[in-house]
Amino acid sequence: MSRVLLLGPAREAAGVRSDEIDGETVAEVIAGAIRRYGTNFESIVAVSQLWVNGSPATPDQPVGPVDEVAVLPPISGG
Amino acid sequence: MSRVLLLGPAREAAGVRSDEIDGETVAEVIAGAIRRYGTNFESIVAVSQLWVNGSPATPDQPVGPVDEVAVLPPISGG
């Protein structure tokens, strides 16, 4: 289980900004998130970056209860 | 005779900011100014631009009583 942080369009599609989701890797946590939030969220994940604890991560990266998996869609600041 | 406008270091060397000096061309007016103000002024004229009525002029350009001959040393604004 890990904390997930959902930002911008990912937050909107999920309906929540943070959550707790089961999984032993980034890919498993995100798969759980897609099951929970549905296809709109899935289409946003497809174009998003996945970070763990503030740094870019790979799908097979192991995560535990103290880790935070963030979903970052393309940005539009400034 | 023309009005002369002496700016920055030229004003300082001449001791005046404007004056009336005889001459039928830019060169004659400036020669008159050098006779009046001396060698410090002459050395500044040597590195200065000469404008008539706000535009760059040639030494042989004729000038009359309504014209203004300006001495513009190298600039240092901003």
Added chain:
Amino acid sequence: MQAERSSDWVAISPSALATDELVTWATRPECGAVVTFCGTARSTSATRDDIVELEYETDVELAERRTLDVVAAARARWPEIQALAVHHRIGTVHLAEPAVVVVVAAPHRHEAFEAARFCIDAVKRTVPMWKREVWPDGSAWSGEAMDIVDVDDL
């Protein structure tokens, strides 16, 4: 906003950006050049011309850390920089209000211009931030979004 004593000042905050305060903070006797960029909310985007306000959303901690990375990269490229502020507003930003302000003070203008331009370009490419365009009867995420990149890859 409370000014940092040091010569970097990063803030991600819902407060209105006080450009004049940042310029005053950056200006110092050993510098001859202060360049300021204000990115202001405009009525027009790639898709609409009736925008009435923008809404910016982020995770403040993530955004601050990434903005500090931009500042560090600018200082590494232009060590002459004496003061550097990058403030990004979040929440609602009305038309013509600044959403982001960059201020760079340096001894000479070349470095100040280059660093200010680098910082705003890098903020837009590297800092997690999402902009929503709001018009009279609706709103949508900006269509001008870009993949996040690392400042070291710029």
Added chain:
Amino acid sequence: MQAERSSDWVAISPSALATDELVTWATRPECGAVVTFCGTARSTSATRDDIVELEYETDVELAERRTLDVVAAARARWPEIQALAVHHRIGTVHLAEPAVVVVVAAPHRHEAFEAARFCIDAVKRTVPMWKREVWPDGSAWSGEAMDIVDVDDL
């Protein structure tokens, strides 16, 4: 200072420069970028490091006309510019006070940065203006002076 209603604002004046007022004047809802350059009086020059103030001298009419030429050249190069202010102070300028301020508002930042940089470079090369450096027990004309050129030759 009284703001011009139009979108160019040139001033050569002994008044203290109000940077914040110029930025506010330039900022408008159709623009997303406002770039400001402040050239401030600094303690160091090519020859000294104990400067306490600067004194600027010009013929106001000549300087205004040449500054308007700079503004016209910038508008010809970057027609996207929405607002452009160039103010140069004359007389005594204390350390860290601005001697010259350029503000450019444009829809996008690229033009705003390019035009602001062009304007300050062109002002320094084309506008009749003489700077005197003042230190605790003396003063001298700046040793960094350059021949005047025409803005069309830049």
